[in-house]
Amino acid sequence: MRLSNYFLPLLKETPAEATIASHQYMLRAGMIKQNSAGIYSWLPLGLKVLRNIERIVREEQNKAGAVEMLMPTIQSADLWKETGRYDAYGPEMLRITDRGDREMLYGPTNEDMITDIFRSYVRSYKDLPKLLYHIQWKFRDERRPRFGVMRGREFLMKDTYSFDIDKDAARLSYNKMFVAYLNTFSRLGLKAIPVKADTGPIGGDLSHEFVILAETGESEVFCHKDLVEMDAPGDVNFSDDLSDHVEARTALYAAADEMHDADEFAKIPEDKQLTARGIEVGHIFYFGDKYSGPMKAKVMGPDGKEHVVMMGSYGVGVSRLVGGIIEASHDQDGIIWPKSVAPFGVGIINLKSGDAEADAACEDIYRQLTEAGCDPLYDDTSDRGGVKFSRMDLIGLPYQVTIGPRGLKNGVVEIKSRRTGEKQELSPAAAIVFLQTELGS
RNA sequence: CGGGGCGUAGCGCAGCCUGGUAGCGCAUCUGUUUUGGGAACAGAGGGUCGCAAGUUCGAAUCUUGCCGCCCCGACCA
Incomplete structure (x- = not known):
């Protein structure tokens, strides 16, 4: 590309509204333009990076056996009423009515819709496991959007949904995504740490947030230092049991502030204790029959009985990663792109x-x-x-x-x-x- | 949603307290001289001062309402 032919509106001075490095540099480098609070246009340079990240996320999902599809941004409220979430979700959900006065919404996530799609077609355990994903724009009417694309109201997310016959099988799907995420973030030039996350009413140990360490992170992270230096698994056979890769990491202490247990942390040798700020760039979650139950997503099992499928969901904040990578990789002169996502080589x-x-x-x-x-x-x-x-x-x-x-x-x-x-x-x-x-x- | 702040040229800001018809730096355009880490000089263009109402002879400036944006907290990819 010739610069004279490109569209690269650079700013010499730092816009007053930007307070963190990634936001400042994204504005100064002509990557984004704000249109409303938490809503941005992606200018050519920013879009190239966004697409590069998206491509890597997609490639790693495909390697892990997930299948890409695309669901709409606008959803009918009906499905959400079926799961009870229409009332539960609150003002973060942007509600819309169409010309026929039908209740619609701009999707903040897609569990309800994917479960509906799944139940429409799948009848047998022989079709399981299934991992389906899409990369689509979401809208959450955040109380306080901030930090540019790090917490936008409109954002691009990769969300995968897993369907299994029982919890043991679901754990295998969970592990696939766990490993896929380690590889994804590694290819993006990031050191991402899986930290224990709150599983809410479901309980158990099957929820992890992936955080990258950066001074401007929104949450505090406590972990064993070895986690930071551990290499990603790389080429693995995703049809194998991947628990070794997962357990090698979950065996080491890692938690964000809300899940932090100071006593457990104190058991780590002092020179291995790490306290840092982190940015959440991925979240994986097993939630069993939370949606498949009320929506009656069932398959016939080998025992001749109907089983409610056990589900999980797995999100990566694609647009947030653009900011996250800059937070992790910049100096006083500007951005330092990892080769894998750089807008130009x-x-x-x-x-x-x-x-x-x-x-x-x-x-x-x-x-x-x-x-x-x-x-x-x-x-x-x-x-x-x-x-x-x-x-x-x-x-x-x-x-x-x-x-x-x-x-x-x-x-x-x-x-x-x-x-x-x-x-x-x-x-x-x-x-x-x-x-x-x-x-x- | 509670608390704080801001809105004046494309960007960064001053002017507002004490009302008198808008200014600085950068950027842009023209010309000349320059050119190995954000050039110098000369000239030029660009603003219904967020919107509306009110007070006043007169409002960027005072009053009220509205809109937008940012920051701090509790929640989230």
Whole structure:
């Protein structure tokens, strides 16, 4: 992409309404524009990141055996009355009436609808287990939206729903999502920790929040330090029993403030105790027959009897992750994108636009990097070098290639790593090989 | 939903207390000189001061109502 042809409205100054780094940088880098409290337009740069995250989340869901579908944003109130949630949900739910005065709502979640879909078709235990998911916009009329996309009213969420014949089988589904989440967050360049979460009236131990550590996190997290350094399982066979991977983690203490048990925490060796702020980016939950019961979602079992299916739901805050990743990865100059989600792989800085030699060299590298799949953003504007440098630092692409007359005289261009700040001079040909290798395409 | 704050040019702000017809920095446009980490000079454009009503000869400024936004708390992907 040529910058002159792109839509990248950058702000030089920090907007007054933004108080945390991710919100400030998303506004300054032209990623989002606020339209109302907690409601944002995604500008081109922001949308590219959102889509990259969405893609990784989708790939990991598919690997785990979940099947993608798409449910609507607008739902009929009828299903919600069936489960009793229409009254229970409260003012967080945006209620709408259509022209026929029928009660509708903008979905804050989809348990009721997926259960209705499931019961419409599935009759036998032989069709289980089932893991269905979609990635769809949700609306929750939060009391206090804040921090940009970290707590919006409209947000993009991946939500998976599992259906099993009994609780033991449901635990296997739960474990699949547990492992899939570890892999997902790892690919996003995040260290996510599974912490015990409140299971509400259902009880048991089958609910975990996945939190990433960041100073601006909304909740306090207490955990064993080893959890932070533990590698994600990576390639596993999702038809195997994954309990080992899950238990290796749940054996170590980890809880957010509301579930914190100071006595248990004190049993951890002192040098392994970690107290930090965390951002919740995922939540997995087993809730048994909470919806399948009242909605009569039943299948025939091998015993010839009807069984109410046991369900779980598994959410990832896709749009929140955009902010979360920035919170976890930025410096005083701007964002530092992990390669996996970066909006472009490399920025090309032409230090002297208008200089025939510099222009030609930039065009050449731009073309070759494009062909090499490095997705370059070429700053072909006539701005001064300093402006281009700070602009690239702000939007945080993993690499910058700086090309100017001085280097070209010696046959070299400069490559800078945004994360480490390391610079190296290479011939244009070597630079392309280097970037193609580093960006892994 | 309780408590606090803000709304003046695209962005960041001053002016308001003490009423007299709107200003600064950045950005934008034109020209000249510049160009390896946010250039300098000269000129130009851009605002019914959130909306409405009231007080007044006169309201950005005072009064009332409404709308919007932000922050702190209790709840949430």
